[in-house]
Amino acid sequence: MSLITRIKILAITIFSTVFFSYKLISNNFYKKEKFNEWQSLKWNHFKGVSRPFSKYSAGILCEIKLEFDSSKKPNYSAKAIQNQTLSWVNWSDITSTNSSYILEHEQYHFNITEIFARKLNEQLSQQKTISRKDVLQLLMNYNIEHNKEQQKYDNETKHSLLRSQQMYWQYKIDSILSYQEVSL
Structure with a gap:
């Protein structure tokens, strides 16, 4: 040459x-990160760069966020949030027939995060006083369990491909959100 x-x-x-x-x-x-607190998702909440070579149609990044307010007891509260900037969709994979089903699967990832935020809030409310270090340790422990549960959800539903398992998980998650005493 x-x-x-x-x-x-x-x-x-x-x-x-x-x-x-x-x-x-x-x-x-x-891009400045944009977050949603727990709510019903819409496709316009997925603003991240799509993954062109991914075998998945969409991905959501949701996590537990801690807030501190010295005027309240407990001082710390947990919220489920969705990072719009890092949540993405491959529009080439989305059709009118699978759009709502795929979005629903992503919604249940967000719902799992809400369950763990509620559990953390419950534990925080039982503490009379708690140090910042202990709160961060609790958050870390809940994040580990949260991530395991997210993996289990995707593994058991095969990322929503097993519709019967998807329906089972939806029932399970909805039950937990309705009746907080039921555990995962």
Whole structure:
């Protein structure tokens, strides 16, 4: 290959890398994160960069957020939040027939997070006084259990492909949200 051809290939490669990197960075990495508290999801809550080579149609990032208020007892409260900036959808995989079903599966990921936020709030309310260090340790422990439950949900439903398991999990999660004394 001649030197000129190599230079052209190198220039095209560098330009392509810079162009696609800029596109990714401007879409997600420097975007101000936007959060939703627990609610019914809509597709416009998924603002992250889609995963073009993913075998999944969508992904949600939801987590437990701690808030501190010195005027309340307990001082700490937990909330389920969804990170819109890191939640994504591959629109090429979404059809009019599967759209609501896939969104519903993602909603139940968010609902699982709400269950763990409620459980953490229950434990925090039972504490007369608790240090910041102990609260963070509790949060870490709940996050570990929360992540295990999210994995179990996806594994048992095969990421919603097993409709009977999906219906079972929906019933289970709805029951827990309705009757907090029922445990996972």
